[in-house]
Amino acid sequence: MRARDLAYETSSALLANRARTLLTVLGIVIGIAAVIAMTALIDGVKAQLVGQLGLNMSRTVNITCWPPGNQPLDQDDIEEIGTALASDYEFVTGFTYTSAQASSSTASLEYLNITACEPEYFQAMGYEAARGRLFDAEESAEGDMVVVLGGSTVKNLFGSPDADCVGQTVRIGSSQYTVVGVVNEGFTYDNDTCYMPAETAVTRLIGQGGYSSWQILGFAREGSDMYAVADATEAYLHDRYGIPWPEEDQTSFSSDEGYVYVQTAQALIDQLDATTATFRMLALAVAGISLLVGGIGIMNMMLTNVTERIREIGLRKALGARRGDITGQFLLESVTICIVGGVIGIGVGYGGAWALAAVAGSALGSMMGASGAISPVISASTVAVATGICVGIGVVFGWYPARRAAKMDPVESLRYQ
Template identity: 55%
Template structure:
């Protein structure tokens, strides 16, 4: 049988029973829609988290160290010098907090004193204005980059309205030079590190250290080398526990953004596996419906099968005809499911973006070619798996008995 004739017969059979065909593929539609919508939504959430948390900064290393005394800028400089072959730079940050007012409204700020390199390492960007400059950092200028949430509290007119304005923080006036992008975590405002030490914290203590690895470096190796260097630098005994448990006197944590991204991938993969299992149940039910319809089709077309065989059709022709019909039913259901799944993902993403729990994070569904290919492959597989027995049964019918069938 020619391929054109085979496809013509297939589509003619489906069109002749279009109502029953549509109801039969409903399980396939629901299953594929679930797979596509959950995959698109999970990939969208992951992409938003990557942008939100700065996880695209895969060369970033977060260092926390408690060794019985405060870290200082001298310690950070020594660390940068000792590991200069692996890092582009290492910078320290100082944490502070306080209430800021513009004379009309008040906002509680979470503040970090930083060097300009910090923004490169963490991927923090300004949605309005600019970030702290090198000149401001070197002289300890009284400037501040507000987080978006605090800026909205102080200047509801929008982030641009905050630029150039003065707010009172502690005993000093600060000029707003920028506003960061909205943050899911609540937001952090930034001042120069020297400014934080002189006017907010009153000490030279460094609370966290951030490093930016050289391009091409192995991040696991850098983490191990950095921890070993810290142990030597602070004279931590080789057998000392540093994991922060009750048995440890010291605490040293070296975490790379690359490792956090791997953990995020594992978590998202677990969600996708769970959603895939749920969708799989619907696909199996849909496959059983396909088999039931194909068996019904075989019964209804016994005389037609007998006539085809009497005219010279081979068993392989009959098998291929009914198998292709099963696959086509599944592919039609798959196409509808993909479209429905993307629409559902868009609705779910809009709901998630507007919820209070996701404040500041915009979720956009992401449909990858891999997901589409996977959905198509699943449809073909179901069509072959559940359509093979009806097709095999049809090919084994006796032509004489089939022609006598009423």
């Protein structure tokens, strides 16, 4: 049978029982929509978390090193580490924390968290300027009196999170600083934060209040094996500062003996991947039940079609149709139902994912902030899997009715009333 004739016979058979076909298609639509909606929503949540946590900067390595004898690292040590590990990192930068009172022309803060850092810190953390700009290397080296505001600081100092604060001055401690930008940190934190060039903070603030230790961020070279980079970094720090390696079951460390922690963002991404994969499997299992019900509906419809068309089958066989022709015709009807249902289900599922995302985004708004709206992610692989599922269901649940029709005796079929 020619493909054109086969397609015509298939469409005619399905349109002859529109209500039955529509109800059967609906079962597939519900199943595929459930698969698409759940996977798109889970992937959207993952993408949101990756973006807001800065995990898209998978080349970032967080390094904590406390040498023996309670001797914290300083800026010279960080520069030495960056030179020694230059083959693994594009740069190694340090940062530390302090705090001070702050005020503007309209409001004041008793406690402002200050991150003293270099410009490379923003790149390593994946932070970008939401307004204005970030301070540059020249301003950092010169110890200029500039700051970048983050968190809820703009709202609490200037009265509104959208206030035009760029170019205005704020008093931090006993000095005036110019606001050059507002940083997009991803998550909206409740605490008030700002970022200041390290040289400025050391000169103006840290000398007054002291600090515990410099934290270190490394930005690995593109294409690096992050786990190998982390292992090399840890080995170097243990050897350079004479820090003993922990025992197998050791979970706590003494500051007298020293300790080293090296963590990559890639490790966090892998952990997030494993978690979302688990949720995806659970969602697919639930949606699979709907697809199973839809598949049973297809088999029931096709068995009914075979029974209603016994005389037609006998006539086709009497005119020379082979078993393969009969099998192909009924299988194509089954697969067509599934593909039509799948196409509709993909659209319905994506729309449903947006509706679920709006609900989830509203529920998680306090945690994810104004920029934390969830956008469902539907990938080409998801569509390909959904299409494959549709074809598979059509073949699996249509095979038995198709073979039953193909094995009918033409003489007995023509006698059927």
